Amino acid sequence: MKVLIATPLRSYTSHQSPVEAEGATLADLLADLDRRYPGIRFRMIDEQDQIRPHMRVFVNGEQVRDLGTSLQPADDVQILQSLSGG
């Protein structure tokens, strides 16, 4: 499926977005992204498997926080960031 990558993470994807990745769940998708683009997952997901503050993941336009969320091959996944501060 196609995954939109937030601009602060595009150094990992050779500045490509969207990118292709696969997974039956959001956790699987993030693991696949990390295989393809090493290091990208830890910048988004902490060591307790929680989505970091300011990171936003949308599936078909709906925000999700649960890494166990099921995904379908045709789903549209967007990884965005809510930037703030000076």
Place this chain on the structure above:
Amino acid sequence: MSSSSISTSGALVLYVATRKGAWTLTARADRREWAIDGPHFLGHIVHHMVLDPRDGHTLVVAARTGHLGPTVFHSADAGRNWKEASRPPAFRKAAEGEKGLVVNQVFWLTPGHASEPGVWWAGTSPQGLFRSPDGGETWDTVSGFNDHPMRQKWVGLDEGTPDGAKLHSILIDPRDPRHMYIGMSDGGVFESIDQGADWKPLNAGCRADFMPDPYPEYGHDTHCVAMPALDPDLLYQQNHCGLYRMRRAEERWERIGDNMPREIGDIGFPVVVHPREPDTAWTFPMDGTEVWPRVSPEGKPAVYVTRDGGKTFTRLDRGLPRSQAWFTVLRQAMTADARDPVGVYFGTTAGEVWASDDEGDSWTCIARHLPQIYAVEAAELNR
């Protein structure tokens, strides 16, 4: 991972870490002129940038952005090419029902003992200790501290500093890689004699006036600890509650800051020791009265030096602004080189780097208009 490359060699270099990236300042031969290079990792919050003195070309950087998780970058060629750690510092995954810790920032980097090439240590916020066996590529949690049954009591609320309590001042005894010290901004000074497998507090004599018992066993706000390379049984500590030193055998901190001028006080963040004279140390006092402004007292910045182990202090302000200069210098932002005479350097939170090529007697501003400076490290780069 790419960043603009750092390309200096065979030179004295200052590695300047800031809230918005990193810069280098490379000295001309006489240390009177400096060439600035950067930014590197523009937009990253760089807490520390350290060159490995064991090889003179491995460079490790602790970085994060405001919105991405913390990480470490390392370079085997002094910054020409960078690689991100494949396993950055991270606490262990918590068991079901347990609240786990999350590294917010990698704050401090220390190269390991000379007998252990490639080994690095990192301190984080929340306060944690991590070890890399391979030049910063992978990092392991130091369970002897991070999972110590006393850790929660030692670190208290783990919140003593505005952007999170920090584990810092990781010191390795040059005679014995198993003998280590750490400092914590919410915990105090701790010592290990088994390379981190176990720890004990080392805070006797040090004040913590924000605690019900002002002389507790732990819970102190240690700002910086320094160990003279030629006298590892001597420690200096800049604490929230004053400037101290300890003869390790005495196991008790002595408040040498009582010998500072009363109108200046002994509050500050960094303390730097002379590379060859253990009784010489520099400090940068800041206003610690009432609401703790943490700026140069009365807007008149000065470095103070002791050359007799803290019995007396001398004000060093030649070349520094005479008034209306409200400098703040953070704990990692003051350093010294190993040349003769020693060069002393500090960076301010207003983005200025000041240098002295005569052991602090006179000062020159060698960079300004940088972002908020978190750390300044001086190192000799090998060709």
